[in-house]
Amino acid sequence: MRNARVVSLVHDLGSFRRKRISVHDEIKKLSLSDVVIAANENTVAWLRGNGFCKPLVTQVAWDFLSPVLPGDVDSDRLSVAFIGSLSPSRNGFLYHLPKGLRVHLYGGGAESETVLPDGITIHGFADHEALIAGAKGRYGLIWYGSSTTEHLGYIGEYFRYCNPHKFALYIRAGMPVIIWKGNGEADFVEKEGIGITVDTVENLDVVLDNISDEQYKTMCGNVKRVAARMAEGAFLRDAIGRALKQLKEYDGECDSGDV
Numbered sequence: 001m002r003n004a005r006v007v008s009l010v011h012d013l014g015s016f017r018r019k020r021i022s023v024h025d026e027i028k029k030l031s032l033s034d035v036v037i038a039a040n041e042n043t044v045a046w047l048r049g050n051g052f053c054k055p056l057v058t059q060v061a062w063d064f065l066s067p068v069l070p071g072d073v074d075s076d077r078l079s080v081a082f083i084g085s086l087s088p089s090r091n092g093f094l095y096h097l098p099k100g101l102r103v104h105l106y107g108g109g110a111e112s113e114t115v116l117p118d119g120i121t122i123h124g125f126a127d128h129e130a131l132i133a134g135a136k137g138r139y140g141l142i143w144y145g146s147s148t149t150e151h152l153g154y155i156g157e158y159f160r161y162c163n164p165h166k167f168a169l170y171i172r173a174g175m176p177v178i179i180w181k182g183n184g185e186a187d188f189v190e191k192e193g194i195g196i197t198v199d200t201v202e203n204l205d206v207v208l209d210n211i212s213d214e215q216y217k218t219m220c221g222n223v224k225r226v227a228a229r230m231a232e233g234a235f236l237r238d239a240i241g242r243a244l245k246q247l248k249e250y251d252g253e254c255d256s257g258d259v
Contacts, residue, residue, distance in 0.1 A: 007243045008033040009059070010043065017158045027052050034250060035243045039163040040184030046161060055246040060188055061226075062168045063233045068129045070174030070227075073220060074138040076102055078208050081137025081175060083166045086110040086122065092146035093201065094120070100205035104136040132173045138216075139195070139208070140170025142179040148202040151180060159183055171227045176219040178204070193222040 008030060015026040027050055030036055035055045038044050044056050079102040085091055087109030095117060097103055103120045110122055123136070142164050145152050151159050160182050167185055170177050177195035179186055186197045198207065229235060 006033045009037045035246045042184040043161045057242040059239045064168040064172045068132045079138045082141045098205040140175040149200045
């Protein structure tokens with residue numbers, strides 16, 4: 001209305017998360033933007049595949065603004081932290097992880113009658129800065145659902161396209177991450193050397209036991225570098241810079257068919 005140019009930042013899309021809007025209507029609304037900042041390359045591919053033709057840039061990773069620094073690295077090579085819902089109905093995989101792991105759970109929803117496997121400790125809720133400074137665990141785990149071998153249902157499909165907020169929290173806490181290979185952050189993790197990507201967590205104890213101290217030390221150094229960028233908002237600033245460059249270059253023409 002005011003002849004402003006619009007840059008939209010996509011966190012997630014209702015058409016494939018909550019199904020509250022059709023794909024056609026989602027693309028139509030997003031096409032009112034001049035440039036869209038998408039979460040990752042998987043989201044870019046989904047938007048392109050569904051007819052979005054305006055310029056796109058990626059956020060790559062969420063930032064996490066906080067001056068708090070992480071505590072000491074956990075010496076237990078098989079210890080893993082998980083932050084999120086502990087409900088067996090939402091993340092039942094937590095209660096079927098390999099017995100050799102030492103798992104530190106942060107969050108709520110664990111049922112009192114649930115029998116916890118050996119090696120699992122529930123710490124309950126903690127605020128973000130407390131987690132950065134003192135969360136236990138050598139790695140931060142990013143997985144979802146009832147299965148240790150796959151991501152099921154529409155949330156499992158959604159997990160391909162989102163940038164999990166816990167990803168940035170783990171990195172700021174100084175933890176290399178363990179993430180599903182199908183997630184939109186997986187390429188970033190591999191490129192930056194800040195963790196490992198896996199198809200399954202049912203043999204996670206074996207995978208972690210095979211990581212040498214030198215490999216882990218290298219990952220921690222990479223995590224420290226990426227965490228410093230997250231702490232100052234570098235990823236969003238970079239995405240906005242690329243979006244503004246696209247605004248200058250884009251001529252406004254878009255062959256979007258009947259969208």
